[in-house]
Amino acid sequence: MLRESNSSNPGVNLNLSHMTPKSVPMPIYMDHNATTPVDPRVSQAMAPFLAEQFGNASSSSHAFGWQAQAAVKKAREQVAALLSCRAADVIWTSGATESNNLALLGVVRAFCSPAVRGGEKPHIITQVTEHKAVLEVLDAALEWGAEVTVLGVDQEGLISLAELEKAFRPSTVMVSIMMANNEIGAVQPVAEIGEMCNKRGVIFHTDAAQSACKYAFNLQSLKIDMLSLSGHKVYAPKGVGALIVRKINREFTLKPILFGGEQEQRLRPGTLNVPGIVGFGEACAVAALDIKEECKRLHAYQKQILDAVAAFPRVKINGPLKNRLCNNLSFSFPDLPPDDLVLGLSGVAYSSGSACNSSNPRPSHVLKAMGLDDQLARSTLRLGLGRFTTDEEVSVVIDKLVKMLGKAYGAKGTATVQPL
Ligand SMILES: Cc1ncc(COP(=O)(O)O)c(C=O)c1O
Structure with missing residues (x-):
């Protein structure tokens, strides 16, 4: 029963079991490419940050802020440890969709300025089975003045490295090819793609929403410049993700696509989702086990x-x-x-x-x-x-x-x- 609200206790009983017919059993969950349940270890790590540790990670003048900052720092280190990158490479976002937007449009913004390239249009290479969170972003990039080549795939859903080789142009600034596909699980040859991009000084972005925590890879041995991650695919909650920005292979400019704050190295403004970030960090630590x-x-x-x-x-x-x-x-x-x-x-x-x-x-x-x-x-x-x-x-x-x-x-x- 919903508790009646009164002036001293507006309390709403959040136990909604009375609304769920007990005779309807939940189905067997076989849809982990759509989303994953939150691991109990993750929700346990998050719990204090949904209660007494509610500080804003940008508040630097009191203990509530320091607690939040420390928790965000730990989570950054947990993500970095799983992927073998630096904690400073982790830019928190709301999920892989936003990470892809930042990676792709952030580069397009940097390169589309006529002052940068004397008016030459930056060229981006992608492939046809990407998630809409890449393909539709690149539709927008076309409107922003970029040129885009979309590679085809073979019957198994894999790109051809020879086709990629042919697609490079002098104006190519970035390749965005997913690590693993969300529908058919195909893992693209990201090691080889990274080498090809690196040789040409081209930025390589990969959408790793499906592969992180399911597929052991080590960024130290891969020439990947940017990598998108999603919390809810790795047993953390929805609404948190990260873009890994590694300037270890080359220096490049990434511009923000959202404005209004200095968080995340001025690349992604907005108050950090501390509970979500703590959960994401813990999810990476659990996966690493x-x-x-x-x-x-x-x-x-x-x-x-x-x-x-x-x-x-x-x-x-x-x-x-x-x-x-x-x-x-x-x-x-x-x-x-x-x-x-x-x-x-x-x-x-x-x-x-x-x-x-x-x-x-x-x-x-x-x-x-x-x-x-x-x-x-x-x-x-x-x-x-x-x-x-x-x-x-x-x-x-x-x-x-x-x-x-x-x-x-x-x-x-x-x-x-x-x-x-
Ligand atoms: C490959 C891939 N990229 C991006 C996304 C979008 O991720 P998010 O829900 O975190 O925005 C998904 C989610 O289905 C995905 O599978």
């Missing part, structure tokens, strides 16, 4: 599901078998009525593609770029495994998939896929 073992565990689940589905040769497995995120699976089902998918996987929370596009009836731009037709692209299942996924949940999902596919395509064959 066992990132390789956790990846192995998810990889084993991924392989079990893949083997079960591959026994139905009509099913199309989207994305590469190697060079793939350990937590992602994407399948397309020819001639499967959409209702059969919904019924077959009832009790499972999955998606058909990017969560950001789930209200868009158009087929996924990622799957289309890989050559799928509209029907196949629409009849697609994305499964995202995560830290709290259990053996039992994987078995239930496999069971449901095998029943659904058996009904649609007849008895299963014996095919097993090559090792991932």
Whole structure:
């Protein structure tokens, strides 16, 4: 029951369990590429900053501010430790969308000034399966005076390094290619791309929203100049993220795209989201504990599901078998009525593609770029495994998939896929 409010206690009882029908069980969560639950260790670390430690990290004249500053400093160090960069390279943002905007438009702002390049338009290279948080930003960059080349991908969703080589121009200032794709898990060859950019003095930005904390990489061995991160993909809350800006390979100018304060080296104004930042730092520290073992565990689940589905040769497995995120699976089902998918996987929370596009009836731009037709692209299942996924949940999902596919395509064959 909602407590009645009165003048001495306007209190609202935030326990809303009375509104949730107890007979409706929550589905098995298999959509970790859309978002992840907050890890209890993360919410525990955040709790004091939602209560008594409420200071503003920009307040330097009292203990409340100092507490907040110390917490933000610790979080910066936790992020830096996971990625092997410097704490000073971490610029807090509200998420990967904002980080991508800052990286791309911040460079365009720096280079579009006629005084900088004598009126020559800066050229940026990207690729077709990027998240909209890159592609639509680059649409805006065109309006701001940049030129953009969008590379295609092969049937597995990977770019060709030879195509990239050909796309460089004397006016190329930046390459933005994601580390791993959110729909099909394809991991792009960022080490090689970084070397190619570095040789030419071109800035390399990568959107690592899906790969951080799921894929062990070390920035010390990669020529990446800027990298976008998102809290809610790594078991921290929504509304926090970071742009890593490393000027270790070369000096370059990044201009702010928001104005109104001096925070974050004058690159991102606004009062810092201290609880979110503390959570993000803790999430990175938790991931660092066992990132390789956790990846192995998810990889084993991924392989079990893949083997079960591959026994139905009509099913199309989207994305590469190697060079793939350990937590992602994407399948397309020819001639499967959409209702059969919904019924077959009832009790499972999955998606058909990017969560950001789930209200868009158009087929996924990622799957289309890989050559799928509209029907196949629409009849697609994305499964995202995560830290709290259990053996039992994987078995239930496999069971449901095998029943659904058996009904649609007849008895299963014996095919097993090559090792991932
Ligand atoms: C690859 C990629 N980039 C960017 C984003 C946007 O991240 P955020 O929700 O933190 O703005 C997402 C989220 O789905 C993503 O998967």
